[in-house]
């Protein structure tokens with residue numbers, strides 16, 4: 190079981206309020222991702238849940254029981270740190286067994302659980318090594334192993350993949366998702382990378398300066414961003430935001446259109462015109478940066494991989510009106 | 525230092541320093557070895573005949589020699605024990621966030637800057653003197669017989685004074701080591717259910733192992749040659765109760781004017797120090813690599 194409820198939880202460091210009162214419920218078995226720019230308070234929020242920081246106000250409930258003043262070890266949560274935080278002088282086996290040893294579990298049961306975890310995580314051959322002799326991905330797996338042997342009510346991950354290279358990151362992302370499929374345990378995962386958030390989450394919590402901007406499934410956030418911040422943050426490349434006459438024409442202060450919802454053509458039936466700037470060829474897709482006379486910033490447009498356009502070409506753009514997002518002066522979505 | 529050329533250049537550039545140090549060491553060393561084979565007593569002028577191992581024989585069979593050996597070991601061992609354990613405790617204390625931390629840290633370091641003779645005299649006259657010392661007054665205030673430190677527990681008193689001087693050094697090294705410990709490791713251990721003692725034992729102490737090794741190695745080198753504190757407090761007495769090897773050499777060569785004997789003692793001390801050094805390196809030096 191792992192249902193976590195935050196009720197008006199607040200956190201200040203001295204006079205600085207990092208997290209204004211915040212309500213959030215995380216259901217049992219959910220994979221929740223906290224996403225937001227660096228310094229927005231994701232780690233702080235996670236550490237409040239873990240009990241590594243004291244709340245300045247409000248209440249944290251785990252499975253209905255008030256856990257606000259319960260010490261971290263007693264909350265039944267396991268955490269995987271960004272730096273892995275492995276114990277450098279212990280072997281991998283000892284590292285993974287550490288929480289069991291602290292719980293006073295008998296040796297045979299410890300060994301059984303460590304061996305099970307090692308098998309799941311492909312660490313069996315490395316059990317006698319020290320963390321210093323492992324690669325980044327292996328260290329990450331040891332840290333995860335140390336978390337799963339405890340059979341916690343929920344896992345907390347703080348940017349676990351940010352120290353890995355891109356290829357490994359994709360691999361570990363899948364492994365963590367698979368782990369969640371198998372264990373069905375609540376997982377709270379913090380990242381500043383919206384791709385990780387989109388690919389892994391059942392539910393995304395978008396944070397900005399300690400406030401929750403929107404909570405929802407990845408597709409909800411993609412399809413109906415509640416405000417400009419979420420619209421700009423979710424989706425890669427970013428949504429194009431347009432103000433001025435084009436927006437007013439559609440009854441909004443700002444309109445947003447994603448790169449994938451703009452059609453490129455060279456006929457004359459188009460709505461917007463522009464000149465091709467930088468283009469990024471990914472093979473499957475090409476992203477064009479289109480300069481338009483009415484805008485300072487280029488418009489990003491996605492086209493197929495085999496569209497042949499060159500720097501300086503004049504082209505014609507047709508936005509898909511059905512996928513246009515409209516926002517008012519305050520940046521809130523207009524339905 | 526990767527290429528052959530850079531290695532050769534490096535050797536060339538450090539060679540003046542190496543030669544200078546070698547000369548610095550070799551000249552007095554060979555003179556000491558040379559004197560140690562002569563009958564060379566300043567009270568008996570005249571020629572200084574070569575007497576072979578005689579000086580060594582007399583030095584080693586002198587009953588004060590074995591006493592001095594035991595005292596040296598007790599002094600070094602005792603001070604190491606107190607400073608390492610005390611240093612760890614102080615480091616843990618100073619690592620806590622508290623009011624006036626900066627000032628307290630400077631005050632803890634202060635004894636290290638007091639000259640050995642001065643601290644020896646301060647302790648002797650202001651603290652341990654049974655009549656005028658603070659400890660004497662305290663004992664009297666609670667109705668106890670004051671302890672005459674330097675006649676009742678002379679070696680322990682010296683160990684106390686020297687420990688007081690070296691505690692700051694140990695504290696400083698161990699504190700910096702403690703501060704370099706990754707806080708996330710401690711937090712991970714906390715989440716893993718480790719209480720404070722377990723965190724200390726399983727996380728902090730192993731992390732401090734290397735710093736403790738450094739403290740032990742450096743202090744041993746200096747503690748083997750403790751001299752000033754003994755000279756100004758007990759003069760090696762009562763009897764030979766606080767005579768260590770250094771002090772015995774001083775007694776031979778400068779109180780008995782027997783340069784030959786003193787030199788023989790010096791050579792023995794050098795050999796012993798090297799044995800200790802090799803022993804220490806072997807035993808704990810492996811903490812330093814890895």
Ligand SMILES: Nc1ncnc2c1ncn2[C@@H]1O[C@H](COP(=O)(O)OP(=O)(O)O)[C@@H](O)[C@H]1O
Pocket residue numbers: 202207225226227228229230231232233234
């Ligand atoms: N121990 C602390 N003392 C003071 N300020 C802190 C402390 N920890 C974090 N902060 C501040 O809180 C804000 C949020 O930090 P953090 O939760 O680490 O952000 P994120 O993980 O989203 O990048 C930052 O502005 C940071 O400077």
Ligand SMILES: [Mg+2]
Pocket residue numbers: 231232233348
């Ligand atoms: Mg963070």
